[in-house]
Amino acid sequence: MVRFLPFLYYCFLAITIALSLSCQATNDEWVTDAHATFYGDMKGGETMYGACGYKDLYSQGYGLETAALSTALFNNGSACGSCYEIQCINSKWCKPSHNTIRITATNFCPPNYTKTVDIWCNPPQKHFDLSLKMFLTIAEYKAGIVPVRFRRVPCVRKGGLKFLLQGNQGWYLVLVFNVGGVGNVADVKIKPSNSPNWMQMTRNWGQNWQFTKNLIGQSLSFQVTTSDGKIVQSNNVVPANWQFGQTFEGSKNF
Known part of the structure; x- marks a missing residue:
């Protein structure tokens, strides 16, 4: 029996390593049927707003390491905040x-059904519209468009989750950004200080989440779930004297 226990241990270790390697191989799989173009100049040109709701890509930590996704990848905004590694092939x-290059999905590349050429963002094609700086890292300017392969990668962020409060007294729109891990948010709940229960928020557009109730004068907590099911809870991240237009940072991230 004494000799049998070490044998079981090594069997268990071998199985664990095999499963780990299998999972890693799955996560590292490349998708090859995609293309990439670029927009703007070396300074960007599209660094504000966009279909994901980010207000300023520089001040919010995304910079030019971003891309607009075609319909096939954007998934009605649920892909906003996700990160990709891209290589010209x-x-x-x-x-x-x-x-x-590694980029964050921050915008939507809309389809154009009125043209018969340059329709890279039309379904079902997978396409990345990159900043010029990112495009020139992998390809020559004169190419204009190149075939690429890509894969999802973890998003690496500094600091905690951030929440930008917008809206009015009876309607709240909260932009959730600086999200690490898989990057894209799948669910948000809110809890004002005078309630013992978490309340469901709904996606308005991109990574803007809405809630209709008067919360003036209350501190606010948020429970954020990403697309892989992981949850980060930011308790009392917004103080009771908050105002619209302010951004608050939690102490945790994915």
């Missing part, structure tokens, strides 16, 4: 260094 215009 199968083109003479790919940089010989075979660089990869």
